[in-house]
Amino acid sequence: MSAPLRIGLLGASRIAELAITAASRDTGDTRAAVAARDPERARAYAAEHGFDGIRDDYEALIADDSLDLLYIGLPNGLHAEWTVRALRAGRSVLVEKPFAANLVEFDAVAAELQRAPGWAWEAFHYADHPLTARLLDIVRSGEIGELREVRVAMLMPSPDAADPRWSFDLAGGAMMDLGCYAVHALLTLGDALGLPVTLATAAGVGYGPDPRLDAAVTASLSVGAAPASLSVSMESPEWDFSLRVIGDRGDVYAPNFVKPQEDDRLLVTADGVAREERTGTESSYAYQLRRIRAALRSGERSATELERSRRTMALIDAILVQSGFPLRPGRLA
CATH class of the missing domain: 3.40.50.720 (NAD(P)-binding Rossmann-like Domain)
Incomplete structure (x- = not known):
């Protein structure tokens, strides 16, 4: 160690x-x-x-x-x-x-x-948990067949009005706080399958006190030829951090892919047979x-991760613009 x-x-x-x-x-x-x-x-x-x-x-x-x-x-x-x-x-x-x-x-x-x-x-952090690795293994293995659809949700009740997540100047809004996970997960899946992720359409609902901020956003994308839906909200009546990948032989569903330490289930259906897998509740953090300790000690500088982070940011910007929201102001000259 x-x-x-x-x-x-x-x-x-x-x-x-x-x-x-x-x-x-x-x-x-x-x-x-x-x-x-x-x-x-x-x-x-x-x-x-x-x-x-x-x-x-x-x-x-x-x-x-x-x-x-x-x-x-x-x-x-x-x-x-x-x-x-x-x-x-x-x-x-x-x-x-x-x-x-x-x-x-x-x-x-x-x-x-x-x-x-x-x-x-x-x-x-979610991407480091065994749940993410196992979900990608199931999809790559062909167990659920050829990719047909992806659905990702990031929904939560509203933070307090004074929360910085509701500050435009501090780069708040639903896509910045929650949607980044959804976009990153789609890109991670696409990279695992060697498929591009592209945006088709997006629409949003503004935050009442400051309509420059997105309270909720829905977007239609594709992973390769398969349609993908993204649903993000910071004004939902319930919590839902789920990811479902559907193939022509079945599907795999993670009820809480972002916080697997709270729910580590993967629900898999293949050829009409359903099963539940558990991937462990040790913290994704x-x-x-x-x-990161291993990378820092070895001197690893991952260009692959940095490039995926860049594509995540690019897609967030594109979704915000297509939804009618201004981009968040940066502080670097």
């Missing part, structure tokens, strides 16, 4: 409790330092979640050469800016999705990566952190 990572936290966020605090307990990595806008908040967060200490501000954290990895769990609109700042300081970064506010900003981050000593990974 490679040496544990010393991890610094940029922002005392809720998502970091899953992505780093809980995950590092499973992986044995070191929770080294936290920085927040308010040092007192950072101090309280560090004490509660078992971090060794704090840094006075974000700049002090990214300047700390003792840290192996920075986790950026700030609001969406700050991801690219602080990723670039960290890369320029020589750090490596795990940044929450989405990587950037729009494709132009993404390309600015990618350009920085080409000259940086460190690297950046986008936190699509722990699998993600182990992979």
Whole structure:
């Protein structure tokens, strides 16, 4: 096993409790330092979640050469800016999705990566869980036959009105917060089958207090010749993070592909015979952190993952535009 990572936290966020605090307990990595806008908040967060200490501000954290990895769990609109700042300081970064506010900003981050000593990974943790690998194996094996249709849903009840996910300037909205998972999953499936993913049509419903934001979006795409439907909402009466892949001999359904630690079932039907598979409830965030530690220790810089992240951002932009919404503003010049 490679040496544990010393991890610094940029922002005392809720998502970091899953992505780093809980995950590092499973992986044995070191929770080294936290920085927040308010040092007192950072101090309280560090004490509660078992971090060794704090840094006075974000700049002090990214300047700390003792840290192996920075986790950026700030609001969406700050991801690219602080990723670039960290890369320029020589750090490596795990940044929450989405990587950037729009494709132009993404390309600015990618350009920085080409000259940086460190690297950046986008936190699509679901893809590291055995559930995703097993679903792709079933589809690739031909067990459900030739691909006929894909359906992906990312639906949740509305966050509080003060939540940054409802801020246009912070790159909020349903596609940025939830739709990125749906798009990335379609691209991951397409790549596994050697098939392109293309957008046909998209439509959306604006958020009442700020119609520039998408509260819900539906889109029709294709994976190769097979139709694919995407449904995303941050104003749903229920939760639904599901993925269904349909072939001409059956289908495979993941009720919660994004959080398999909460529901690790794969429901498979092939030639009229149904079965249930379980893939394990260890956290997808722990699998993600182990992979990143291995990549960081080996010096791996995955152009394949970066290119898929770029196609994810490009499709998000295209869906927003076709749905009648403006692109989110970036902060990088």
